[in-house]
Amino acid sequence: MDALASARTLIAKGVSCRFGSLQVLDDLDLPPLPPAQVVALLGPNGSGKSTLLKSLAGMAPARFHALSLGHRDMLAQPERARADILRYLPQSLPEALHLTVTESLLVALNVRRRPGKAQAMERSIAVLESLGIAALAPKYLDALSGGQKQLVGLAQTLVDQPDVLLLDEPLASLDLNYQHHVMGLLGRLARERNMLIIIVVHDLDMALRYADTALLLYQGGLLAAGSPKAVITPEHLAHAFKVQARIQVVRGGHATVFVDDLIQL
Ligand SMILES: Nc1ncnc2c1ncn2[C@@H]1O[C@H](COP(=O)(O)OP(=O)(O)O)[C@@H](O)[C@H]1O
Ligand SMILES: [Mg+2]
Structure with missing residues (x-):
């Protein structure tokens, strides 16, 4: 791993989180x-995906053996x-406020680093344009x-250029075109900004x-x-999702999951 990558590598070890008697x-x-990659966080409903992302951000009652980003100890922050x-x-997302989309991005920026207003406007418009929602x-x-709210939520997180983005099902209410648009954009952003993006899909x-x-x-x-191909296998899908599935390579070289049947428990 080169120095630039290891200076930003996320290490999370021994993560435990319980709610009452539920581990x-x-x-x-x-x-x-x-960094500079998109990590898909997969798993059945209730498997702990949201809890893991919240734990990393310090928003769940989790314990860690270690949590660091490069040389920075996140537990000491x-x-x-x-x-x-x-x-x-x-x-x-929280109930929407009566703000315009631009105002909400300025708020997201101002509450954090207070850059000059002109610069903040410029950055906000650039993020909206990159998401294809400048008209909003x-x-x-x-x-x-x-x-649209989901895309604006994404814009609010992107405008401030965090080191690590933890996105919880950001594709859930997007149409087919936007799902692909957003995934492609996240890949480009991860590489351009040397950012790690973990996304529940x-x-x-x-x-x-x-x-x-x-x-x-x-x-x-x-x-x-591991690599998506090594993780998304018939064996793992049977174990985690209780489905009998095949992974087929379709025209264009993309792989697709084809579910033949449910595994009766
Ligand atoms: N704040 C909470 N209080 C009690 N139980 C919770 C809380 N948050 C999550 N859980 C429980 O933890 C388990 C994992 O939830 P979650 O991380 O949201 O799963 P996923 O995102 O994979 O669907 C579920 O059984 C859920 O009910
Ligand atoms: Mg969840």
Whole structure:
């Protein structure tokens, strides 16, 4: 690994999180995750994906043996600084305020680093353009559709250029075109900004096509980690999702998951 990558590699070891008597994450070790890549976080409902992302950002009652980004010990950071570096975008965004999209991006910037207003405007517009939603700039948040709100939420996290982006199902209410657009954009951003992007996705075809690495959670532990092709296998899908599936290479060279049957328990 070169020096630039190791200076930003995320190390998370021995992650445990419990809610009452429910042990949601149980002494889980992630592999070292270098920057400039998109990591797909996969797993069945309730397997602990959201809890893992929140734990990394310091937003869940988790314990770690180690959590660092390059030489920076994240456990020694004040809560706010850690949440800034490891930025979590929730699955459902808070109820929209009566602000325009541009105002909401300026707020996202101002509450953090207070750059000059002109520079903040410029950066906000650039992020909206890169997401293909510049036309939404003057609209009010509370007048947007679910998918548009999700894109604006993504813009709010991107505008501030965090080191690590933790995106919880950002594709959930996006149409087919935007799902591909956003995944392609995230890959480019990760490389351009030397950023690590961990993204919860349910669509395994999206993970096969756009992710550099995949992590498969099952019952609070890591069932598999590695290249998407090595992780998304019939054996792992049978174990984690209880489906009989094939992975087929289709025209264009992309792989696609084909479910033949459910495994009866
Ligand atoms: N704040 C909480 N209090 C109690 N239980 C929780 C809380 N957050 C998550 N859980 C439980 O932890 C488990 C994992 O949840 P979650 O991480 O949201 O799963 P996923 O995102 O993989 O669907 C679920 O059983 C869920 O009910
Ligand atoms: Mg979740």
